[in-house]
Amino acid sequence: MAAYESVRNAVAGLSAAKAGLASRLWPATAKMATGDEHPRTAPLSIHDMTVAYHRKPVLWDVDFDAPQGKLIGIIGPNGAGKSTLIKAAMDLVPKVSGRVLIYGKPYAKQRHLVGYVPQRESVDWDFPVSALDVVTMGRYGKIGWCRPVTRKHREAAMEALQRVGMADYAGRQISQLSGGQQQRVFFARALVQDASLYFMDEPFAGVDAATEKAIVALLQELRRAGKTVLVVHHDLQTVSEYFDHLIMLNMRIVAAGPTQDVFTRDNLHRTYGGRLTLLDEAAQAIAQTGGGP
Amino acid sequence: MTWTTADTWIVVAGALTAASCALLGNYLVLRRMSMMGDAISHAVLPGLAVAFVLTGSRANLPMFVGAAVVGVLTAMLTQSIHSLGQVEQSASMGVVFTLLFAVGLVLMELWARHVDLDPGCVLFGAIELVALDTTVRLAGLDVPWAVVTLAGMFAVNTAFVLLFYKELKISSFDPKLSTTLGINANLMHYLLMGLVAATSVACFPIVGSILVIAMLIVPPAAAHLLTDRLSTMIVLSVALAGASAVLGHLGAVTVPGWFGFRDTSIAGMMAVAAGAILTIAILFAPRHGIVSRALHRVRLTLQVAQEDALGLLYRVEEMPSPRPPVAVPALRQALALGPLTARATLAGLVRSGKVEWGGQGYRLTERGRDDARRMVRAHRLWESYLVQFMGLPPDHVHSAAMRLEHVTDPAMQRQLADRTEQPQRDPHGMSIPPAD
Numbered sequence: 001m002a003a004y005e006s007v008r009n010a011v012a013g014l015s016a017a018k019a020g021l022a023s024r025l026w027p028a029t030a031k032m033a034t035g036d037e038h039p040r041t042a043p044l045s046i047h048d049m050t051v052a053y054h055r056k057p058v059l060w061d062v063d064f065d066a067p068q069g070k071l072i073g074i075i076g077p078n079g080a081g082k083s084t085l086i087k088a089a090m091d092l093v094p095k096v097s098g099r100v101l102i103y104g105k106p107y108a109k110q111r112h113l114v115g116y117v118p119q120r121e122s123v124d125w126d127f128p129v130s131a132l133d134v135v136t137m138g139r140y141g142k143i144g145w146c147r148p149v150t151r152k153h154r155e156a157a158m159e160a161l162q163r164v165g166m167a168d169y170a171g172r173q174i175s176q177l178s179g180g181q182q183q184r185v186f187f188a189r190a191l192v193q194d195a196s197l198y199f200m201d202e203p204f205a206g207v208d209a210a211t212e213k214a215i216v217a218l219l220q221e222l223r224r225a226g227k228t229v230l231v232v233h234h235d236l237q238t239v240s241e242y243f244d245h246l247i248m249l250n251m252r253i254v255a256a257g258p259t260q261d262v263f264t265r266d267n268l269h270r271t272y273g274g275r276l277t278l279l280d281e282a283a284q285a286i287a288q289t290g291g292g293p
Numbered sequence: 294m295t296w297t298t299a300d301t302w303i304v305v306a307g308a309l310t311a312a313s314c315a316l317l318g319n320y321l322v323l324r325r326m327s328m329m330g331d332a333i334s335h336a337v338l339p340g341l342a343v344a345f346v347l348t349g350s351r352a353n354l355p356m357f358v359g360a361a362v363v364g365v366l367t368a369m370l371t372q373s374i375h376s377l378g379q380v381e382q383s384a385s386m387g388v389v390f391t392l393l394f395a396v397g398l399v400l401m402e403l404w405a406r407h408v409d410l411d412p413g414c415v416l417f418g419a420i421e422l423v424a425l426d427t428t429v430r431l432a433g434l435d436v437p438w439a440v441v442t443l444a445g446m447f448a449v450n451t452a453f454v455l456l457f458y459k460e461l462k463i464s465s466f467d468p469k470l471s472t473t474l475g476i477n478a479n480l481m482h483y484l485l486m487g488l489v490a491a492t493s494v495a496c497f498p499i500v501g502s503i504l505v506i507a508m509l510i511v512p513p514a515a516a517h518l519l520t521d522r523l524s525t526m527i528v529l530s531v532a533l534a535g536a537s538a539v540l541g542h543l544g545a546v547t548v549p550g551w552f553g554f555r556d557t558s559i560a561g562m563m564a565v566a567a568g569a570i571l572t573i574a575i576l577f578a579p580r581h582g583i584v585s586r587a588l589h590r591v592r593l594t595l596q597v598a599q600e601d602a603l604g605l606l607y608r609v610e611e612m613p614s615p616r617p618p619v620a621v622p623a624l625r626q627a628l629a630l631g632p633l634t635a636r637a638t639l640a641g642l643v644r645s646g647k648v649e650w651g652g653q654g655y656r657l658t659e660r661g662r663d664d665a666r667r668m669v670r671a672h673r674l675w676e677s678y679l680v681q682f683m684g685l686p687p688d689h690v691h692s693a694a695m696r697l698e699h700v701t702d703p704a705m706q707r708q709l710a711d712r713t714e715q716p717q718r719d720p721h722g723m724s725i726p727p728a729d
Contacts (some may be wrong), residue, residue, distance in 0.1 A: 017415060041570055054377075054379060089471075090473050091472075092472060092473065111473060111474070111475055112475075116469070116473045118467065118469050122467070122469060123467045124325070124466070125468060127323060127465070127466045127520075128323075128517065128520060128522055128523045128525075129523055130522070133462075133523075134466075135476075137462075137463045137467065137470065140463050140474050140476060141473075141474030141475050141476070143459070144461070145460065145476070146456050146457065147459075149459060169612070173357075173521035180598070189470075193474075241321075250364075
């Protein structure tokens with residue numbers, strides 16, 4: 001723990017300069033937040049969160065409330081801290097400062113309400129487990145320590161595999177699945193978690209068109225069931241089609257709100273900086289959807 | 294040779310050691326931290342020294358506790374040096390265990406000079422002497438203490454793996470998700486490392502550190518090659534570990550005799566037996582083995598050659614007479630096959646009744662002609678498709694179609710025909726055979 005203390009101290013030094021610098025760099029979004037303005041019942045409410053790896057700040061002063069029952073996209077360039085944002089919200093990486101509440105209570109008390117789909121590359125697909133085994137893992141939290149997996153749980157997992165169209169592959173060792181199939185298995189695992197708030201880290205990365213369509217349909221199903229889903233996303237072309245809400249992130253929140261309000265050329269420019277190819281893509285995306293000025 | 298009670302106890306002790314190590318080793322192998330076993334089995338030394346000084350005895354319990362504490366410490370230090378110093382995991386492991394081993398040596402030198410610590414004993418153990426240990430009477434048998442200790446360790450490890458089966462599985466496969474579900478992956482990691490340390494302490498006075506390290510890794514690695522199920526892998530690793538102990542002991546008393554020596558290190562031979570088992574697994578494992586993969590490749594090559602030969606015979610039938618006879622030389626030349634492959638190809642086709650010898654050359658049977666027509670149809674449809682949709686010139690599509698025809702199933706063939714609007718002739722003007 002001493003390790004984190006030293007990082008914390010290092011960043012505390014930065015913090016003093018931070019407020020002033022931040023207001024100069026991002027005048028539009030800089031505000032003095034006390035934490036009282038957050039609604040107590042939001043599925044996710046992040047107050048003033050700062051995260052650093054090795055003394056280098058990755059997220060600065062992130063302040064965000066997730067509206068209930070929406071699909072929320074998180075976009076931003078590589079290294080913008082998109083994955084870190086959701087990991088910090090689930091206490092997977094330590095925060096330097098700030099506070100996260102899930103439905104008004106700290107994460108540790110609410111973990112049963114939170115589902116997670118990690119990046120596909122984060123696990124070893126040669127691991128000797130079947131697709132059904134992986135989906136069943138979504139239930140482990142509910143089963144409890146040292147209790148065996150029962151048929152009831154395996155049936156729930158099978159049902160989830162059915163929902164993602166993977167029932168025929170239940171017994172396959174997971175390295176024998178294509179990238180899209182692996183992602184569906186991960187999605188099925190999130191379904192059996194039966195959470196109210198979901199974090200998904202690039203569920204569309206490297207999947208085939210059919211899988212992408214299937215996942216979008218499932219996301220909309222989750223929304224209809226009143227779930228709130230935060231999705232780290234890369235493809236600017238599909239942003240307005242898939243997401244009701246948007247977080248545009250580049251170390252701090254550049255803009256957040258309903259997609260039609262914040263997905264503008266101006267905000268994209270501020271999020272992605274001078275990356276021309278991406279900006280062209282963005283301009284095209286806006287032209288297609290007829291979004292903002 | 295004659296089999297004595299001593300032999301039995303040696304094999305039992307070896308098998309219990311091997312199985313205790315292999316149980317935990319599965320998770321080291323699957324977490325891709327095989328070297329952790331090596332690191333921990335060295336790093337426990339200061340823990341043993343401190344435990345000895347505090348309690349003034351070499352009793353088991355304090356030794357296990359001391360070892361477990363240092364085992365966890367090794368894992369923690371490795372993790373913090375890895376993340377804080379931004380060095381590779383294995384490099385940080387290397388730093389930690391050499392440092393702790395050195396500290397252990399200094400402590401021993403300072404506080405415990407009179408304790409006998411023979412380097413040979415540490416490396417190879419003294420499994421030969423198991424039966425000479427003081428015994429305890431259990432169920433009518435005089436069981437050596439070492440065997441009782443090892444049986445206890447095996448029981449503890451078995452209970453750990455059974456009780457935490459699900460927790461070990463998820464924290465090894467997906468530590469992040471595991472932690473979000475309330476199964477703290479770090480906690481599981483440290484529990485595992487503590488137990489690895491205790492196991493290596495229980496085992497190495499008897500079999501030596503080399504065998505401990507080998508048994509932590511080799512049987513699980515072999516088992517992983519043989520199965521795709523975690524539960525099977527664990528059971529298999531224990532069975533292979535036991536087999537290595539038995540084969541190792543038999544080898545140690547018999548093999549040296551063939552070369553005129555009396556016998557050799559039993560622990561060493563057990564490690565050799567485990568290595569031999571791993572070698573066999575690497576060669577012959579059903580899916581991942583080198584031999585099975587080579588066989589699979591040969592079968593695939595033959596299948597492609599057979600399909601090509603059918604196509605060739607069909608095209609020869611299309612020629613106006615007099616048609617050239619197709620025998621082995623013509624086939625070799627047309628399909629660029631080696632002499633062995635060509636013969637195997639034709640023999641296979643004759644065996645399956647698709648081709649028969651017609652006096653001067655081979656010809657298609659009714660069955661063979663059906664297959665051949667499908668192949669040629671796929672080939673010519675692909676040629677049409679490649680010319681129409683990829684804009685390739687007609688003289689560039691043959692070799693591509695040659696490869697594609699082998700992976701075209703009936704459904705794909707129908708799609709191809711639809712896209713190319715059911716052509717009657719391919720880009721070279723050859724007629725496309727009808728579908729079935």
